[in-house]
Amino acid sequence: MPTPELPPSAILYQMAVGHYVSRALHVAVKLGLADLLANDPRPAAELAPKLGADAAALRRVMRLLASVGVFEEGAGGAFSLSPLGQALRSDVPGSARAMVQLFAGLGIQDSWKELEYCVRTGQPAFRKSTPDGDAFSHFDAEQAKIFDDAMATFAPQTAAALAAAYDFSRFGTLVDVGGGNGAILI
Numbered sequence: 001m002p003t004p005e006l007p008p009s010a011i012l013y014q015m016a017v018g019h020y021v022s023r024a025l026h027v028a029v030k031l032g033l034a035d036l037l038a039n040d041p042r043p044a045a046e047l048a049p050k051l052g053a054d055a056a057a058l059r060r061v062m063r064l065l066a067s068v069g070v071f072e073e074g075a076g077g078a079f080s081l082s083p084l085g086q087a088l089r090s091d092v093p094g095s096a097r098a099m100v101q102l103f104a105g106l107g108i109q110d111s112w113k114e115l116e117y118c119v120r121t122g123q124p125a126f127r128k129s130t131p132d133g134d135a136f137s138h139f140d141a142e143q144a145k146i147f148d149d150a151m152a153t154f155a156p157q158t159a160a161a162l163a164a165a166y167d168f169s170r171f172g173t174l175v176d177v178g179g180g181n182g183a184i185l186i
Helices: 008-016 018-031 044-051 055-067 097-103 106-112 115-121 141-165
Strands: 071-073 078-081
Touching (some): 018 055, 018 097, 055 071
Antiparallel strands (some): 071 078
16 A cells, blocks of 8 residues: 555556556466465475476565565565465465456456446447457356356355345345355355
């Protein structure tokens, strides 16, 4: 987050390069870095061969993510997970892994390059390339799973907010149309 002590141009710079962080998050999740760092701090040079990655490039990505609190870089260049980074592990309850894969992945990122089209036409980005399609018709099985898993990340909070905001007791039957796995309805 920008700090008020910075001049406006520096704050705007931070905003303009914000996509660097989301892309780095996506790469970290795709490579499984949080799972590899779950138990022990490790330097990028040790992780790189296991991931088929360039050690120097991997270190730069990990340092970028350390600068925003996802990883911690210790003396000697070993990286560990911060409390924030723990949420990227695949084996923790409420993992944010799928959510990051969805929102920082190429599909969503690419759609944002069409923001001007959306603003000028009032149409969603996918209409530019697929006028008669829908937002989900281009999903393959992997993308559909990532989408479902990401939506499930939000289900507990959404369900609690919905239940607190609305009294459903007067209804004998509820139908969740397009509800994925039905977690919200349950």
